[in-house]
Amino acid sequence: MSAPILSIRDLRARVGGRDVLDGLSLDVGAGEVHAIMGPNGSGKSTLAYVLAGRPGYEITAGSVTYRGEDLLKLEPEERARAGLFLGFQYPVEIPGVNNVYLLKAALNAARKHQGLPEVDAFEFLAVVREKMKLMQMDEAFLSRGVNEGFSGGEKKRNEILQMLVLEPTLALLDETDSGLDIDALKVVSRGVNTLRAPQRAIVLVTHYQRLLEHIVPDRVHVLARGRIVRSGDRDLALELERRGYDWITGAAA
């Protein structure tokens, strides 16, 4: 395996008085795409939030190393600026705040962190337009409020658009495929695939093997009861599709 971008060791985390992550370990190497699958409520979103630094999640044990650095020490916005991107399972609406304005602020925050000057307004727009075309999004979405009144599928596309503009080092995509129609699934997958690169890593949380036909993962993991209970290659996803989770979670209990 190549040098890890993300390395999680025996991570335990509590939220709302519950121990949700229970000794989770995972390594994601540069250039790799990993898929995490698992039953509802098993802790997939919790893992994503913990990695992104969402307040209210208490780490009780374990460590997370991101590009050789202790990730858990960083504030959420610092993690983002350092190249960690979370595509939300339920993107929030922010009425009145321009979609493109937020995107530009986000990009500039990352650039500032890298010691780069603010992006040129024209260049920025050109890049955004190009990515929107790729995502088959109407330009009207630029001037609308962030996710304001977007349909479920439109919100997910918007997440991917943001990701494409921000070009993160580590992208965590939490059920980006759910709620997408068949064509949209292809569009989104194409978007994600363009981001695949040797210096990056992508972690997909999904319930459907169908997504993995479009974005072919290097590794597939099953998360159950707060830990990774099985890992394999893409055939594992196919097997899960056939057999469900019982045969694994039963074995893990």
Place this chain on the structure above:
Amino acid sequence: MTETADIEKLVGRAYQHGFVTDIESDSLPPGLDEDVVRAISRIKGEPSFLTEWRLRAFRHWQAMKQPQWAHLRAHPVDYQAISYYSAPKSKADGPKSLDEVDPKLLATYEKLGVPLHERARLAGVAVDAVFDSVSVATTFKDRLEKAGVIFCSFSEAVRKHPALVERYLGTVVPYQDNFYACLNSAVFSDGSFVYIPPGVRCPMELSTYFRINATNTGQFERTLIVAAPGSHVSYLEGCTAPMRDENQLHAAVVELVAEDDAQIKYSTVQNWYPGDENGIGGIYNFVTKRGECRGRNSKISWTQVETGSAITWKYPSCVLRGEGSVGEFYSVATATNLQQADTGTKMIHVGANTRSTIVSKGISAGRGQNAYRGLVKILPSAHGARNFTQCDSLLMGSRCGAHTFPYVEVKNPTATVEHEASTSKISEDQLFYCMQRGISEEDAINMIVSGFCKSVFKELPMEFAVEAQNLLAVSLEGSVG
């Protein structure tokens, strides 16, 4: 010596020191009676109609009671402890240089992007001239004169255009109107006067900033703007930099008159010192602002962004008398720390087919209390009148409050009145979403607040809108969490 003689003597001395040349000069001793009112009028060399008007106002005021509002907590003001005339301030009183100014205040100027030479003036440092703005102002004056626009201090208008002043003064806000307006009418110090002749589109935004001597108009300011038939004017009041003032009480009056087809747009960005975290030292701001759409198809539009003041009590209003006239009110008011904002508007529909729009955005943070009080009154004569009101409140944190009191009186069955209201909180989800995109919590809050205020900001003249946004950011700094 009698008290009156005492004052006479003081006034006499003040005269010697020369108010007209406005160098070193005195103040009247604290206290208020008819002699003080006469003295003010005399010092300013006013014609008798004005002296008489002041006196009638004063007599009326004596019988009035200070209003009590359920949602305001105010220390009683001792009106006999105030000095009602203080001539332009002696330069020796202020700080000698910026080094002597409170660093916190300077840091705020920095954030607001106030130009260096302006910082000194705002902080009250003794400065000899108005620097660059003198030449800027002269250029403006030339252009305005060419257009026939009168834009000067109220005192100057009384001297040079007494007939105009007499014709319009108190016709929109009669001195009997309310306690504070009445007091102002008796003792007002100075202010601005604007007259736009028929058919003239004022060639530039009029801003108090460009009027030399705009400072020091004191705590009882008076503004009168008259737009003759078919004329247009946009007037900007205020300044985004925090203004400190040793006068705790401010009771200004603004009167607007729009004749047939005339339009007045009045924008305010106000940032009085709100007091410290404990509410100490803040300004009580009681303002009466009213516009009258006197002519057919005339329009008056109020836009205001209010931060600051310990207490703000302010209801820019429109009397829609002319047939088909339009009144608008767009407002953003913030209340942080112990601030109390009690603002709103009154739309009085008198003429047929008059229309009004009210958009009020209240932001409460810390322990701030924000109240919106609005009155939409449709008189029997206002056939086909329409009003739309939207009142939104944004709460930051859990110790603040928002209150709305919409009053509607409809006396004509053909009228339509619509009201929408909402209260929202900045959610943790929204903040985290922004932070996950690399945006700091503070910037995220500013973004969300600006988004909330967008429909009001877009009514402001461009440069003002940017300033208002910065101002809001600074005044809400650190208010979540």
